[in-house]
Amino acid sequence: MDMSSREIRMPLSEVVAVLQDLNEIVVSLDRLGSRQASGTTDEHTVGKFIADWDVARRLARARHVISVALDAQLSEEDNAEIDALCDQGHFYGTDSAVSLSTDQSS
Numbered sequence: 001m002d003m004s005s006r007e008i009r010m011p012l013s014e015v016v017a018v019l020q021d022l023n024e025i026v027v028s029l030d031r032l033g034s035r036q037a038s039g040t041t042d043e044h045t046v047g048k049f050i051a052d053w054d055v056a057r058r059l060a061r062a063r064h065v066i067s068v069a070l071d072a073q074l075s076e077e078d079n080a081e082i083d084a085l086c087d088q089g090h091f092y093g094t095d096s097a098v099s100l101s102t103d104q105s106s
Helices: 012-038 043-052 055-073 076-087 095-104
Strands: none
Touching: 012 043, 012 055, 043 055, 055 076
16 A cells, blocks of 8 residues: 555544644653653653553554544555554564663663
8 A cells, every 4th residue: 555645534623632642741751751861760750650641541542543534534455554564563572672672772
């Protein structure tokens, strides 16, 4: 499937809600990363942020909003191809993701 020329429509309210969540999470993680780099916070603080701010649920919701739009506007074959591409990601807790995070700290 040629994805470069395809467009997907989504309700503006959903796009704004997803962007707000993503912006809050990205900016907060960046600030936490800066604090970790300067030694003023630790991994516990990052874990607390992830739990307290319900990061997993908010990211899952963003994924759901995009998936619903894709499902509604693309064929089953196209969606299956996208699912297969997403399954090729790097996931924490897998051997390749663990080695990537180890490699990046060197």
